[in-house]
Amino acid sequence: MEKAIKRYWPVFVLPTLAAFIIGFVWPFIQGLYLSFCKFITIDKASFNGLKNYIFALTEADFLHAFWFTALFTVVSTVCINVAALAIALALTREIKGTNLFRSVYFMPNLIGGIVLGYIWNILLNCALTLMGKPLLSLHAPYGFIGLVILMCWQQIGYMMIIYIAGLQSIPNDYLEAARIDGATESQILWKVKLPNLMPSITICLFLSLTNGFKLFDQNLALTNGDPAHKTEMLALNIYQTFYGRSGPQWKGYGQAKAVLFCILVVAIGLIQLKATRSKEVQQ
Amino acid sequence: MEKKRTLRDNILSGILGILCIAWVYPIFMILFNSLKKETSISTGSAFQLPNSESFAGLANYVNALTSKGFLSALWYSLVITISSVVLILICCSMCAWFITRVNSKVSKALYYLFVFSMVVPFQMLMFTLSATADRLHLSSPYTICIIYLGFGAGLAVFMFCGFMKSIPITIEEAAMIDGCNPIQTFFLVVLPILKPTLISVGILETMWLWNDYLLPYLVLDRTKGYMTIPILIQYFRGSFGKVEMGPMMASIMMNIIPIIIVYLLCQKHIIKGVAAGAVKG
Structure with a gap:
């Protein structure tokens, strides 16, 4: 059977593969090459060595964007996962209105980042005006908090769904056995539920970490990096380097930043996956 | 109890x-x-x-609907989302079947390449991808689905592979012995079994495509007036000195309302799809 399928590879693999080469492999390789070049268009690229990387690693805005993104990712990952897990635990207790709550909490996920950003931009600016505080785009700490709130509002529902699925897949026997042995509720939570939930926790942490680092739309719509690039995250910083400035050197810098960003995201993903996978309970 | x-x-x-x-x-x-x-x-x-x-x-709704190309943006959004999702579902499920059923180094390498592409951020590709799309004349709403197939293949292939490993191979072998060629086997036997996964992947891809901003913004040829709804909403704010709040809010509502209606209608599938997608991850 394997041989028969193999003969048909142009039908099965070729369409996807061709599109994949156009949409991923080729731009990726070209991007890697261009990160060592000075260029405005792809045809007119001159080799530039490591200059782009040196510039990227010494630019204050880029380093600030890195720390800002890192801090944001850590804070939002913790907030999202703690809240989502708590809600998931509450919703698996069969309390009143479970279905309604689940639907409502999940809803923001369906709305796009740009739209979410504007909704919260209007809402938070109004709240700040009423409190007599400076607007979002004028005070960086508010921008940061705003981003965290927005991200929580959007992502808690998604993670909650994953946690609920995880909790429901724990065999009821485990819980009953623990109860019969006289375990308290908190013991059941820490010793039975959480260890069996490790696969879900792995996925959620992975998703919220990479989502946090890759965040772009929400950042663009909520603060657009104001004031003075202080709330600019990595993705937006790269975008601005590419398209927000004129001059032959900037595209090369942007591409080098993008390569660094890519390495960072891939590395985080790998480390994180390895770290939590090793804690999973054998089933 | x-x-x-x-x-x-x-x-x-x-x-x-x-x-x-x-x-x-x-x-x-x-x-x-x-x-x-x-x-x-x-x-x-x-x-x-x-x-x-x-x-x-x-x-405000009338204003937004009549003046700023909202209807054309809505049309392009629909065209892009539907064509891309259909293309991704068909091509990626075929590709994933090949990868799981053919045990060779090439198919393994392909699999890991697809997984890798899931993690790579868009910023890495944005400049070169939009240049490539331009050169190959893929920058219209009717052809952008090829770009989406390439860029979105990772997640879809990964999810399909995860599910296909659990389909017993004997069913397919039986079909082959009865005289089906691989294409018939796939469309008549595998695809029907795959239906729940098709729905899950379809939902995840739709959620992404409908709301995607940066890829269409960079790839679509805006000199010809191609816009999707997220681009339009950004445009309301970005390009004028004064923000037209009324039409913008109306556009936001008109972006959200269809989503909420679809959500209310097939909530179960959506929530199941998300959970299934995560388990396979």
Whole structure:
């Protein structure tokens, strides 16, 4: 059977593969090459060595964007996962209105980042005006908090769904056995539920970490990096380097930043996956 | 095991209910602001419900629908989303079947390449990808689905592979022995078994495509007026000195309303799809 399928590879693999080469492999390789070049268009690229990387690693805005993104990712990952897990635990207790709550909490996920950003931009600016505080785009700490709130509002529902699925897949026997042995509720939570939930926790942490680092739309719509690039995250910083400035050197810098960003995201993903996978309970 | 609803559970319900209101409020706020007159919308008064003086009826909606190319943006959004999702579902499920059923180094390498592409951020490709799309004349809403197939293949192939490993191979072998060629086997035997996964992947891809901003923004040829709804909303704010708040809020509502209707209609599938997608991850 394997041989028969193999003969048909142009039908099965070729369409996807061709599109994949156009949409991923080729731009990726070209991007890697261009990160060592000075260029405005792809045809007119001159080799530039490591200059782009040196510039990227010494630019204050880029380093600030890195720390800002890192801090944001850590804070939002913790907030999202703690809240989502708590809600998931509450919703698996069969309390009143479970279905309604689940639907409502999940809803923001369906709305796009740009739209979410504007909704919260209007809402938070109004709240700040009423409190007599400076607007979002004028005070960086508010921008940061705003981003965290927005991200929580959007992502808690998604993670909650994953946690609920995880909790429901724990065999009821485990819980009953623990109860019969006289375990308290908190013991059941820490010793039975959480260890069996490790696969879900792995996925959620992975998703919220990479989502946090890759965040772009929400950042663009909520603060657009104001004031003075202080709330600019990595993705937006790269975008601005590419398209927000004129001059032959900037595209090369942007591409080098993008390569660094890519390495960072891939590395985080790998480390994180390895770290939590090793804690999973054998089933 | 019968469970009695205790006082604690009721308190919990109450807390979650209050949280629910906080969850819905932002959207509700946009809704009532979109019904206000342009002059009555300001940063300080966004929390006030429209009163008889500031109530504008549906004027903002009419304004947004007629003047700023909203309908064409809606059409392009629909075209892009539907064509890309269909293409991704068919091509990626075929590709994933090949990868799981053919045990060679090439198919393994391909699999890991697809997985790798899931993690790579778009910023890495954005410049070169839009240049490539331009050169191959893929920058119209009717051809952008090829770009989406390439860039979105990773997640779809990964999810399909994860599910196909659990389909018993004997069913397919039986079909082959009965004289099906691989194409028939795939479309008549494998695809029907795959239906739940098709729905899950379709939902995840739709959620992404409908809301995607940066890829269409960079790839689509804007000199020909190609825009999707997220681009239009960004355009409302970005390109004018003064933001036209009324039409913008109306556009936001018209972006959200179809999503909410679809969500209410096939909520079960969506939630199942998300959970399934995560388990395979």
